[in-house]
Amino acid sequence: MARWEPNASQRLADAALELFAERGYDNTTVLDIAQRAGLGKSTFFRHFQNKREVLFGEDALTEQLVTAIAAAPTGATPLETVARGIDALGQNVFTPAHRAFSIRRRAVIEAHPDLQEREALKGISLTASVAQAIARRGIPVLTARVTAELSTLALKVTYERWSDVDNTDEYRDIARQTLSEVQAAVSAV
Known part of the structure; x- marks a missing residue:
C-alpha cells in the first residue's frame, strides 16, 4: 500500500x-x-x-449523543431526547460501513481484561455526559442520572446486538427495540 x-x-x-x-x-x-x-x-x-x-481514541459517540440531546424539541421527555441521540448515532457513527470494524473491535476488547476495563470507564464517562446533557434541559438531576443510566444500558445492549456476527438488523431498528425493552422493564419494576 x-x-x-x-x-x-x-x-x-x-x-x-x-x-x-x-x-x-x-x-x-x-x-x-x-x-x-x-x-x-x-x-x-x-x-x-x-x-x-x-480502539478508544475518537469520542464521536459522546459528542453526537450530547448534541442530539441538546437539539431535541422542547417538551420532549428525557427518554425521548436520548432516543433522538441514539438515532443520530445510527446515522453518523454506527453505520453499515462501520459494522465490520465494530465487530472486530469488540472481539479484541472481549479478549483482553485491560481493554474491557477501559471500555467500562468510557461507559461511565458517557453516562455522566448524557446525564449532564439531560440536566441542562432543565430536568431534575436525579431524573437525568436515572435516564442516563438506563440510556447507556440500552446503548450497550444495542451495540452488543448490532456488533454480533450473526446480526443482520440495522442499528436504528435494534436501538428502538432495545429502548422499548428498557422502558417495559422499568414499567414492570
Missing part, C-alpha cells in the same frame, strides 16, 4: 485490528501496525497516542 494514499487513520485502525486478531493485543507493536498499513511510525503517532487509542 502506498504511503500517500488517503485515510491513513482508518488504514492504521484496520491494520491494528487485523494484527490484534492475528497476534493478540499484547504481541502487536505500533511499528507492526504502521508497517501493516504501509505507513511510518511517525504517521501512526500523528493519528493516535498509542495502540490503545486505536
Whole structure:
C-alpha cells in the first residue's frame, strides 16, 4: 500500500485490528501496525497516542449523543431526547460501513481484561455526559442520572446486538427495540 494514499487513520485502525486478531493485543507493536498499513511510525503517532487509542481514541459517540440531546424539541421527555441521540448515532457513527470494524473491535476488547476495563470507564464517562446533557434541559438531576443510566444500558445492549456476527438488523431498528425493552422493564419494576 502506498504511503500517500488517503485515510491513513482508518488504514492504521484496520491494520491494528487485523494484527490484534492475528497476534493478540499484547504481541502487536505500533511499528507492526504502521508497517501493516504501509505507513511510518511517525504517521501512526500523528493519528493516535498509542495502540490503545486505536480502539478508544475518537469520542464521536459522546459528542453526537450530547448534541442530539441538546437539539431535541422542547417538551420532549428525557427518554425521548436520548432516543433522538441514539438515532443520530445510527446515522453518523454506527453505520453499515462501520459494522465490520465494530465487530472486530469488540472481539479484541472481549479478549483482553485491560481493554474491557477501559471500555467500562468510557461507559461511565458517557453516562455522566448524557446525564449532564439531560440536566441542562432543565430536568431534575436525579431524573437525568436515572435516564442516563438506563440510556447507556440500552446503548450497550444495542451495540452488543448490532456488533454480533450473526446480526443482520440495522442499528436504528435494534436501538428502538432495545429502548422499548428498557422502558417495559422499568414499567414492570
